[in-house]
Amino acid sequence: MAELEGVHETIILGSGPAGLTAAIYAARSRCCPLLIHGRQPGGQLTTTTIIENYPGFANGVEGTFLMAEMEKQAARFGTRFVEGEVTRVELAERPYRVWVDETSYACETLIIATGASPKMLGLPNEWSLYGRGVSVCATCDGFFYKERDVVVVGGGDTAVEEASFLARFARKVTVVHRRNSLRATPTLQERAKLNKRIEFRWETMVTGILEDERGVTGVRLRHIPSGMEGEIPCDGLFVAIGHTPNTALFQGKLEMDVEGYIFTRNHTETNIPGVFAAGDVQDPHFRQAITAAASGCMAAMQAERYLESLFEKKKGYT
Numbered sequence: 001m002a003e004l005e006g007v008h009e010t011i012i013l014g015s016g017p018a019g020l021t022a023a024i025y026a027a028r029s030r031c032c033p034l035l036i037h038g039r040q041p042g043g044q045l046t047t048t049t050i051i052e053n054y055p056g057f058a059n060g061v062e063g064t065f066l067m068a069e070m071e072k073q074a075a076r077f078g079t080r081f082v083e084g085e086v087t088r089v090e091l092a093e094r095p096y097r098v099w100v101d102e103t104s105y106a107c108e109t110l111i112i113a114t115g116a117s118p119k120m121l122g123l124p125n126e127w128s129l130y131g132r133g134v135s136v137c138a139t140c141d142g143f144f145y146k147e148r149d150v151v152v153v154g155g156g157d158t159a160v161e162e163a164s165f166l167a168r169f170a171r172k173v174t175v176v177h178r179r180n181s182l183r184a185t186p187t188l189q190e191r192a193k194l195n196k197r198i199e200f201r202w203e204t205m206v207t208g209i210l211e212d213e214r215g216v217t218g219v220r221l222r223h224i225p226s227g228m229e230g231e232i233p234c235d236g237l238f239v240a241i242g243h244t245p246n247t248a249l250f251q252g253k254l255e256m257d258v259e260g261y262i263f264t265r266n267h268t269e270t271n272i273p274g275v276f277a278a279g280d281v282q283d284p285h286f287r288q289a290i291t292a293a294a295s296g297c298m299a300a301m302q303a304e305r306y307l308e309s310l311f312e313k314k315k316g317y318t
């Protein structure tokens with residue numbers, strides 16, 4: 001096993017708005033951050049449509065563009081990037097260690113910004129049909145459904161936003177929601193309800209995905225109050241039912257809630273000194289690009305203060 005380059009002052013895991021903002025702040029504080037990101041650099045924002053609520057962009061901004069700019073900004077101040085899947089972490093003592101395959105990286109402070117992943121329905125063929133009609137990203141795949149029929153599952157902001165986006169391409173978009181009202185923000189709801197291409201199936205669940213050799217051909221539905229079953233033909237199924245935090249690596253190592261979100265106190269501190277968590281990985285409530293970026297900033301500033309206190313201890317000032 002190789003350990004690269006001695007002990008880093010700060011390692012950041014994740015390259016969404018939380019990780020990249022942490023990198024910008026850490027780099028500008030001369031904490032020489034090393035940022036490790038997986039195969040989807042930029043995180044969830046690279047799979048969203050235009051972002052209309054990120055301050056500073058009066059006409060909205062494309063998620064991919066925003067993330068590319070953040071990355072350039074972090075690089076400009078000296079952040080170094082490593083691409084790879086983190087397979088193991090050791091947090092029992094400092095320096096903490098992070099493994100990317102067989103290579104280990106050691107650090108004095110660790111900022112976890114690994115985000116969250118979309119939840120799936122748990123239907124037997126949803127993964128075998130992934131990319132052949134099943135999708136979690138309208139921005140990525142909407143274009144393939146020009147003048148076709150699609151189903152969106154969910155009733156939150158994501159589902160409603162995806163439905164409106166898909167309606168630009170698709171002939172018909174059916175939103176299937178298990179309740180009789182949406183939890184999406186009112187402006188998004190109004191926009192979707194006024195759209196003639198969008199239909200809603202209330203109090204209804206998707207219980208099966210129909211397929212042929214080319215991919216999705218329809219979905220099976222159950223109306224919950226009546227128990228009535230039925231099928232509707234469609235070419236695509238977009239699953240938009242929320243997210244799971246990406247914290248499997250830290251199970252048993254950091255305090256988490258029942259859903260796996262990392263517990264933080266005093267803003268971004270975890271239960272281990274010098275280990276901080278920022279963004280969706282610790283936030284089941286807001287999950288906005290701007291709140292993720294803000295917590296990334298806090299994590300970097302808190303990591304810097306922690307490094308400072310280590311330095312002062314070493315020098316015998318405290």
Ligand code: NAP
Pocket residue numbers: 053120121153154155156157158159161178179183240241242243285286287288
């Ligand atoms: P969410 O708010 O958690 O909504 C998930 C939806 O999926 C809910 O309607 C839920 O139903 C439904 N659902 C969950 N599990 C299900 C299952 N197994 N089968 C069927 N339906 C299921 O998730 P989200 O829409 O992804 O939003 C997450 C966060 O991001 C929110 O805070 C949201 O405001 C934010 N967001 C903001 C924007 C924006 O501001 N432009 C865009 C996207 C997301 P119930 O209603 O019955 O629970």
